[in-house]
Amino acid sequence: MLKPLTRAELREGLVERRPDDHKGEFGHALIVAGSRGMSGAAILAARGALRSGAGLVTVAAPKSIVPEIAAAIPSAMTLPLPDNAHGILRPDGVDRLKNYARERRVSCAAIGPGLTTHPDAARFTLHALAALPVPAVVDADAINALAQEERAGVAQMLRARGRACAFTPHPGEIARALKSAKPLGEADRQRAAERLARDWGGVVLLKGRRTIVTSGARSVVNPTGGPGLAKGGSGDVLAGLIAGLWAQAAASGRVVGDQPFLCAALGAWLHGTAGDLAERDLTAWGVCSEDLPDYLPRALAAL
DSSP states (O other): OOOOOOHHHHHTTSOOOOTTOOGGGGOEEEEEOOOTTOHHHHHHHHHHHHHHTOSEEEEEEETTTHHHHHHHOTTSEEEEEOBOTTSOBOGGGHHHHHHHHHHTTOOEEEEOTTOOSOHHHHHHHHHHHHHOOSOEEEEHHHHHHHHTSOHHHHHHHHHHTOSOEEEEOOHHHHHHHTTOSSOOOGGGHHHHHHHHHHHHTSEEEEOSTTOEEEOSSOEEEOOOOOGGGOSTTHHHHHHHHHHHHHHHHHHHOOOOSOHHHHHHHHHHHHHHHHHHHHHHHHHHHHOOGGGHHHHHHHHHHHO
């Protein structure tokens, strides 16, 4: 049976604060997310990254929805990218994204929330993952885009990019990624997560009750979180949270060991704890995904 990390082990992924620190010490998280009708996914992911303690957060989104994103999260910067008539990212925006990541010293990116499975978004995602020169949290529609491609080609592209990835699928997404013809059963969860980690060469965080985090060689279970997290947008907060934690680890140099694994496990614990705290105040029925970032400070304090 899988065991969770101890709180002492989880704290190894948390970047300490020192009196003379500045925002550059805590990294720059880039959130690539959103489409018309799903600007909330980008907002939730950005709020998760901000509450993680990241020094800077930029949201890269279709230019037609950037004004509403900017109004919702004044602490974050925005990068408008070309979109099609449906408000969906176009592949020709990848060069601007890549140049921004280099020029603004992005430490980690999260890509996928709310992008849709439109062919333009899928092509954008594949090109962006190949081009971005930073570690990446790959979530939601970015996983779906990879799942549509031939498995060997995806594995080769991910290896060639030369930067680590953490993948955050739910059971339906991991079944698609593994080309499984049947839904993922509870007994299959660990085996499926470890297989995807080996196939794609990264850390996999398989969401659900007792979330599994695995590198393929090492696997742990997360004990926090309950039914209050079973709401649309909860995973967007988690993706941004992990990207923010990883941005801090990468920029500060203060986290030793397997940064992708530690940041994914720490993010799962904080996210679940925030959900548990929100449930106590709001009930499992009343918790909304937008509540979760506001409970992350209390989750950090509990750690």
